[in-house]
Amino acid sequence: MPATGHVLDNALDAVGNTPLIRLDKIRSREGIQCNLLGKVEYMSAGGSIKDRIAKRMVEAAEKDGKLSPGKSVVIEPTSGNTDKGYSVIITLPNKMSLYLYYVQEKEASLRALGAEVVRTPAEAAWDSPESHIGVARRLQREIPYAIILDQYENTNNPLAHELTTAPEIIEAVVNSSSTSSRLSSGRVDAFIAGAGTGGTVSGSSRALKKHNPDCVIVAVDPKGSILAVPESLNVDGSGESYIVEGIGYDFLPAVLNRADVDTWIKTNDLDAFAAARILMREEGLLVGGSSGSALAGALQWLKSSEGEKLASSGGKNVVVVLPDGIRNYMSKPWFLQMTMEAEPSPLAKQIACILKPTVY
Numbered sequence: 001m002p003a004t005g006h007v008l009d010n011a012l013d014a015v016g017n018t019p020l021i022r023l024d025k026i027r028s029r030e031g032i033q034c035n036l037l038g039k040v041e042y043m044s045a046g047g048s049i050k051d052r053i054a055k056r057m058v059e060a061a062e063k064d065g066k067l068s069p070g071k072s073v074v075i076e077p078t079s080g081n082t083d084k085g086y087s088v089i090i091t092l093p094n095k096m097s098l099y100l101y102y103v104q105e106k107e108a109s110l111r112a113l114g115a116e117v118v119r120t121p122a123e124a125a126w127d128s129p130e131s132h133i134g135v136a137r138r139l140q141r142e143i144p145y146a147i148i149l150d151q152y153e154n155t156n157n158p159l160a161h162e163l164t165t166a167p168e169i170i171e172a173v174v175n176s177s178s179t180s181s182r183l184s185s186g187r188v189d190a191f192i193a194g195a196g197t198g199g200t201v202s203g204s205s206r207a208l209k210k211h212n213p214d215c216v217i218v219a220v221d222p223k224g225s226i227l228a229v230p231e232s233l234n235v236d237g238s239g240e241s242y243i244v245e246g247i248g249y250d251f252l253p254a255v256l257n258r259a260d261v262d263t264w265i266k267t268n269d270l271d272a273f274a275a276a277r278i279l280m281r282e283e284g285l286l287v288g289g290s291s292g293s294a295l296a297g298a299l300q301w302l303k304s305s306e307g308e309k310l311a312s313s314g315g316k317n318v319v320v321v322l323p324d325g326i327r328n329y330m331s332k333p334w335f336l337q338m339t340m341e342a343e344p345s346p347l348a349k350q351i352a353c354i355l356k357p358t359v360y
């Protein structure tokens with residue numbers, strides 16, 4: 001959400017500057033005393049936290065003379081590049097290939113922006129030639145002027161979070177604490193985010209620890225992924241697949257510096273989707289599944305022996321990153337199931353009663 005009252009030059013200027021919103025209903029239903037604040041990334045122009053790194057990686061490559069408009073083909077990064085005159089190819093793991101009628105929203109949005117999308121089998125190991133990474137590398141070898149900006153290794157990925165995500169959070173908390181006594185610590189006391197490439201947690205951690213050396217950085221990793229430490233955390237559910245998208249890997253991305261993380265929390269799909277539903281129903285935030293993972297992880301941590309002290313301290317500020325919105329997942333079975341109530345609500349019954357005699 002950009003500053004209001006200004007005409008922006010283009011959609012890239014509407015990347016980031018997302019709101020930090022109190023999750024007060026969840027806070028009170030969980031009996032938590034500290035402030036629970038959601039960084040709502042679907043309000044960025046492309047609808048995802050990935051807008052920030054796509055923008056920074058492209059701009060850095062331009063500065064280094066690695067990209068020339070009209071000529072270069074950018075392989076892999078998400079939206080935001082088309083405005084700049086590059087052809088874009090996205091290689092995307094086909095997570096839900098089992099569902100025949102699955103409408104692929106991510107693919108449709110990317111195509112709408114003018115990108116070519118190549119689907120790759122989700123089962124492929126990251127280092128196999130069939131994986132999204134393997135296919136991207138092959139295309140780069142074959143297509144002239146093709147470049148992979150490589151979010152897994154590109155230091156501009158964590159840097160985007162160090163220079164935008166975390167400073168926005170700090171600014172919002174510091175500014176608002178001068179006018180609201182509820183944000184009384186005036187600092188970010190804990191930060192919780194899902195880990196995929198690890199750019200969000202590592203980059204944000206660097207800025208947040210400078211702001212408050214005691215800020216606790218909690219990373220959320222789905223069961224079945226291997227990112228968490230200690231390694232023993234990854235044993236439960238090892239080899240299992242998970243449906244939630246955007247977080248967890250079967251390899252360690254170079255941009256994830258595990259030393260930047262204080263604590264890891266493992267989550268499962270069921271808890272993640274239940275938490276996403278609560279964010280929608282109770283807070284009116286139309287988030288995607290991994291936002292549910294982040295919230296589920298946050299609540300798990302706040303109930304743990306480590307997080308409990310913060311949870312019971314009024315005026316402390318705990319920030320949860322909500323990385324994208326439901327737009328990308330509207331046809332996923334987990335979401336469709338969620339929208340079908342087992343039992344009609346009293347209001348639904350009343351409506352049915354009123355409309356009964358009507359023949360349509």
Ligand SMILES: Cc1ncc(COP(=O)(O)O)c(C=O)c1O
Nearest residue numbers: 194196197198199200246290323
């Ligand atoms: C949709 C989505 N993309 C990416 C990420 C992770 O970001 P990063 O790659 O910075 O770890 C998340 C984290 O929750 C996510 O939900």
